[in-house]
Amino acid sequence: MTSQRTATMGEFLVETQKAFPQANGGLTQVLSSIRLAAKVVHRTINKAGLVDILGDAGSENVQGEHQMKMDIYANDTFLKSFKSMGEVCGVGSEELEDFIAFDDDIHNNSKYVVLMDPLDGSSNVDVNVSVGTIFSIYQRVSPLGKPVQLEDFLQPGNKQVAAGYVIYGSSTMLVFTTGNGVNGFTLDPSIGTFCLSHPLIQVPENGSIYSVNEGNYVHFPEGVKRYIKYCQELDEPSGRPYTSRYIGSLVSDLHRNLLKGGIYLYPTGTKSPKGKLRLLYECNPLAFITEQAGGRATDGYQRIMDIKPEELHQRVAYFVGSTAMVLEAESFIHSADRS
Ligand code: P6P
Numbered sequence: 001m002t003s004q005r006t007a008t009m010g011e012f013l014v015e016t017q018k019a020f021p022q023a024n025g026g027l028t029q030v031l032s033s034i035r036l037a038a039k040v041v042h043r044t045i046n047k048a049g050l051v052d053i054l055g056d057a058g059s060e061n062v063q064g065e066h067q068m069k070m071d072i073y074a075n076d077t078f079l080k081s082f083k084s085m086g087e088v089c090g091v092g093s094e095e096l097e098d099f100i101a102f103d104d105d106i107h108n109n110s111k112y113v114v115l116m117d118p119l120d121g122s123s124n125v126d127v128n129v130s131v132g133t134i135f136s137i138y139q140r141v142s143p144l145g146k147p148v149q150l151e152d153f154l155q156p157g158n159k160q161v162a163a164g165y166v167i168y169g170s171s172t173m174l175v176f177t178t179g180n181g182v183n184g185f186t187l188d189p190s191i192g193t194f195c196l197s198h199p200l201i202q203v204p205e206n207g208s209i210y211s212v213n214e215g216n217y218v219h220f221p222e223g224v225k226r227y228i229k230y231c232q233e234l235d236e237p238s239g240r241p242y243t244s245r246y247i248g249s250l251v252s253d254l255h256r257n258l259l260k261g262g263i264y265l266y267p268t269g270t271k272s273p274k275g276k277l278r279l280l281y282e283c284n285p286l287a288f289i290t291e292q293a294g295g296r297a298t299d300g301y302q303r304i305m306d307i308k309p310e311e312l313h314q315r316v317a318y319f320v321g322s323t324a325m326v327l328e329a330e331s332f333i334h335s336a337d338r339s
Helices: 009-018 026-046 069-083 122-127 214-219 222-232 250-260 279-292 323-338
Strands: 056-060 066-068 088-093 112-120 131-139 162-168 172-177 182-188 193-198 209-211 263-266 296-298 318-321
Touching: 009 026, 009 182, 009 193, 026 069, 026 112, 026 131, 026 162, 026 172, 026 182, 026 193, 056 069, 066 069, 066 122, 069 088, 069 112, 069 122, 069 131, 088 279, 112 122, 112 279, 122 131, 131 250, 131 279, 162 250, 162 279, 172 193, 172 250, 172 279, 209 250, 214 222, 222 323, 250 263, 250 279, 250 318, 263 323, 279 296, 279 318, 296 323, 318 323
Parallel strands: 088 112, 209 263
Antiparallel strands: 056 066, 112 131, 131 162, 162 172, 172 182, 182 193, 263 318, 296 318
């Protein structure tokens, strides 16, 4: 890789793999298939207003949420990309009730599984708001040579070998980690190539942006209510009141907070007793990214990545972003519990 020009994601992957002599290129292949699928989804999303791919598909996903046509399109695009190369033995997706096993001799001998939210925030597509893909990659724990099993997907987030997201926004970016820092690549559509634009992203230790759906305030636990009021109080030395920014697209809110500092909160509440966001393919991958960038991700009490999953579409409360802000929110939750 020459220092004169920006590295492409392909060059970055080759260079990174060199640091792991024992690597056989499998993970590089998986990340390359994500890169390809992201370009295809990018192309279609950018034309969403022009082709009949907007709006409701008339079906519901396992969450009982209306599936947007783009949801299904993105899901199928990533599945095809994973199946077309032989390094992934199965996929769990927000859009599918059960995991998919690529049950053939080649894929049964593959060692990676992928969990994904193919198009998070998809209801925003038809109003032209940024959306994203979120992915999480593990090594299977079941024996090679046989079809992937549910246990391969129900691993705690601290076992992830890679994770990341694609944000389809004013530009399309692919941000991922393999456990050695977080790097962001911006798609240059004129040449169809992701170029390293954000090397070794570090989330600011503190920040002044909080992201929460304040319309749910009445449903929140007492400690969360107290924290939100704290964010809104006038206290100039501490930079409060903080700025409220909530896009309704987790990847977009998280990406902004990652770069500028901030906290994203999706607490439990009477509307969502276990929280809304899904542990396996939303919270864990973004927790891996955030921790690798120096931030923090918990459910208000424990590290997200230490939670042992019980089911594929398990929901959790989510507090993620600048470490000081997440710790501050937790302190309000814990003191309210005590009182
Ligand atoms: P609410 C989108 O459905 C999503 O999963 C996240 O992308 C987003 O942050 C959140 O839900 C929005 O949920 O309840 O505030 O509309």
